Amino acid sequence: MKRFALISVSDKTGVVQFAKKANELGYDILATGKTAKIINDNNVNCTEVSDYTGFPEIFAGRVKTLQPSVFGGILMRRDNESDIREAEKNNVLPIDIVCVNLYPFPQVVKDPEKDLQTKIENIDIGGPSLIRAASKNYKFVSVLTDPSQYESFLAELEKGEISLNTKEKLAAAAFAYTSYYDTLIANYFEKEFHLPMQAIRLNYCVKDELRYGENPHQKAFITGEFYDYFSVLHGKELSYNNIIDLVAAVELVNELEPVSCAIIKHTNPCGAATSDNLLDAYTKALSCDPVSAFGGIVAVNETIEKDLAEKLNDIFLEIICAPAYTDEALEILSRKKNRRIVRINKKLPSDEMLVKNIPGGLALQDKDSSRITEKDFNYVTKRKVSHAELEDLKFAWVICKHTKSNAIVYVKDRKAIGVGAGQMSRIDSAKIAASKAREHGHDLVGSVAASDAFFPFADGLIELANNGVSSVIQPGGSVRDDEVINAANQKNIAMIFTGIRNFKH
Template structure:
């Protein structure tokens, strides 16, 4: 009996090599129109599917392969007597190899201003049917869905036959391929049609197996397109903890804007600043907590040059991220063999949702992308902050937003002076921030402070005032707000209510 292979591909990479390899192994090739033309141009004999089915491609190519002679050739069970009889009666021949990749819906819809009609025409119908049919009948049929599979497959085919294990693995890859495709289509149309979100659909390819997770005994993988955001220029591969801290560093530095620097340790700011340039910003950020900065993650919003590169080499840093580096800066920074140097390719602050695993499912929330809302701002105290204090307050508020709760942040001159993070008591966070500042010789007198949530009692505010702060920014909203306001007035400091809370866990 003749051996048939069906090819219908949108991505024609390595198509000629595959076709020749199949022909060399005595397979007759059947293919759809454009695929057949490409194979024919390469000098390989091919039969068009329309010649098998007796029907032309219909409706501008919308119907090509949905025919019993094609799907039947893929799906019939070779060892089932009834199936064999029906196949013979209907002139259906077994198709043992199917190579299909789908219309580029994902790539097309990533382009700007794509018309919905164009998007819909790139939804493949016949392709997924062929892929699923071949994967379902994996005992007899090999299904290829990516040019990356061709070489290994041809090598095995040339050695004699395709193993059952290979067919099983290809089937799993195939169902994963169509699942990812359908997930993307459903999510895209749900957004375009503004439909109610009734389910959470996630299907992301594994892009990296990490050496280990948060600790050496934990395995970890990266799924999706994380590495489309960063280009690794130098150093060891990123670890699980590196990635988490990198995201924290870049999220904060993006929010701070031009000439900004952040230094992150265990997802919390060890320092953050806006300077006249990034050298100035880095010096200010480092001054906040140079001990914790050791082994930390540093992120910039501007190009790293030779001057700042020399400064960065003075201490051990795990990761440096910037939009770019001068050639001189790279040469200097690469002297540290293991340190990771990353070029940020595009902003990360555009993600909409945050997901976390919980027993039996996933909990989802919107990202905390809310900035200061002018309509919600109020100044409840007798004394009002001056313009410079207000700039520092807004800066402190942004840093507090990216600090684990309970968080207290002291700031002066758009630079952190002390950060108290992740404490069960807001009072303790204030004490830790003061202790850190004092430890590093920083004077909090005349500083401002931010609290990520309201003060349940006046004691937290009084602690901050005693540390030297002259103005405080906080959400407000406590049943004891008036007690807190009275304490601020008593000590003649100004206070700003944002009307927004920024818990971070």
């Protein structure tokens, strides 16, 4: 009995060699349209599916393989007498190998230059059907969906037979492939047609297994397209903690004005500054808490040049991240063998959902993409802020937004000088931030402060005033706002309410 291999691929990498070898091993090759053409053009015997079925491709290729003779050949059970009799009666021959990959919808859907109709035409119909049919009948049919599978498959086939274990692995990979494909389509349609979200579909291909997770006893993986956004130019592979801290650093520095630097440790800023040049911005950022900066992540939003590279080599840093490096700077930074040097390739997405596991499901929320402008400000005190204070308050607000709650941040001259992060009591965050500022030689008199949420009592505001703060920015919204405002007036402090809370857990 003839043995058939059906080939229909969008990605034609290695397909000629695959078809040739399968043909040499005794398989008649069936192929669709352009796949058949490239195989025949390379002198490999191949029958076009339309000739095999006696039915032409129609509707500009929308219907090619959706035929009983094709799907019957894939789905017939070789050990079922009824199936065998029906196959003989209907002239259905078994197809033992199905090699299919799909139209490039995952790539096309991300292209903003492509219109809706182009994206729809890149939704494969026959391909997923072939893959699912072959996967369902995995005991008798081998299904290949990626050129990386060809070599090992052919090597095993050359030995005489494909093992059940191999068929099982191929079938599992195939169902994962079509599941991923369908997830992208469903998510795209909901977004494109402005439909309410009916389900949370998370389907990301595993890219790498990391060395470990937050701790050595935890497994960790990276999925999806992270490396579209970042390139590691030098150093060891990124760890789980590196990746989390790196994203936190870039999200913060990207929200600051140009020529800014942020230093992150355990996702919290231990330094940040904006200046006229990057070297000065880094120097000022480092001055906030040089002890905590040791082993941290430094992110900037301009090109790193020689002078900053030399300064960065003075201390141990896990990661340095920038949108670009001069050749000279890259050479200098690469002298540290294990330190990671990372390039930001493109803007980070702002419309993602944040996901946390909870028992029985997931808790999801929009990313905090809130921004403040001066039109959001409510000047609630008798004394109004000066222009210099206003610039510092806007800077402090951004730093505070990216600090774990409860958060208090002191700023002076567009640099953070004290950060109080993650305390259960807001007044404790104020005390810790002031203590850190003094520890590293900063004068709090005339500084400004930001709070990520309202002050439940006046004591937090009084603590800031007693530390020398001249103005404060906070969301407002407490039932005791009047008490807090009165305390600010008594201390001759200017205060702005934004109406926007920035809790971060």
